[in-house]
Amino acid sequence: MKWKGKRQSSNVDDRRGQISPRQGVGGFSPTLLMPLIRILFSKVGLFIVAAFLVISFIMGKNPLSLISQFLSGGLQSETSTTYQSSAEDEELAQFCATILGNTEDVWNKLLSNYREPTLVLFAGSVSSACGAASSATGPFYCPGDEKLYLDLSFFDDMARRMNAPGDFAQAYVIAHEVGHHIQKIMGITDKMNRLRGQVSQTEYNKYSVRLELQADFLAGVWAHHSQQMSKMMETGDLEEAMNAANAIGDDRLQKQSSGRVVPDSFTHGTSAQRMRWFKKGFETGDISQGDTFSITLL
Secondary structure, eight states: OOOTTSOOOSOEEEOTTBOOOOSSBTTBOGGGHHHHHHHHTSTTHHHHHHHHHHHHHHHTOOHHHHHHHHHHTSSOOOBOSSOOOOHHHHHHHHHHHHHHHHHHHHHHHHOTTOOOOEEEEESSEEEETTEEEEGGGOSEEETTTTEEEEETHHHHHHHHTSOOOSHHHHHHHHHHHHHHHHHHHTTHHHHHHHHTTTSOHHHHHHHHHHHHHHHHHHHHHHHHHHHHHHOOOOTTHHHHHHHHHHHTOHHHHHHHHHSOOOGGGOSSOOHHHHHHHHHHHHHHOOGGGOOTTSSOOO
């Protein structure tokens, strides 16, 4: 990809040198649970909870994270000295900021109501409005705070463990998560959330597959318009993205991990489906052709 020298997004929150709360009850250490309970059931409990909710809204942070920090000794900045960035990591961070900036250019042109999401870079673990997560979670989008979360080590996993290397494969991953942000803007994510508890897990998984395939399609739409606007793609880039889509299909991942495939547990789609929908978005560039919810999936 010809990405160097292109505009970088300012919507990047680099938390790679910060300590995030350990995963536990609500995203904080279980050892803090009893002090928290005592506060909540005291006479001033409701006032404290309300205060933390207001502070968390203003700061854009998880209220449970703020409470846990308070109980640990106050609201202070937690900076880790254990994380050591490399020159390769810094270049990769610049690459991510450039790709995010390019998605902004494309979607601001295609959608009149587009809201630019924030990309959070983290190392090891992170706290979001959707709860605490670790690197093992992989890249994800949190509709609660409209942010994308990414540990750069995932790209190394793609290259080494999934055999899906390449900078355009990495760009596809970011564009896919941006696709989920577009679904949030379009109200699709909220409709999905309303389905929880109304259908069985097997049925919900089927809807989840359609949601993920649509995000793949939207990543393809981005690639189509990005190439027209910036000419970043080079020979072999499309194949890198297709290979990445193939590598993260549910059927392939299940086969690799357990030796068996369970279609009812699919949540993202098969390798063939993911490649087909990304390619459809890339070839058409037409957002109206990505309604994965009203057709029969092959």
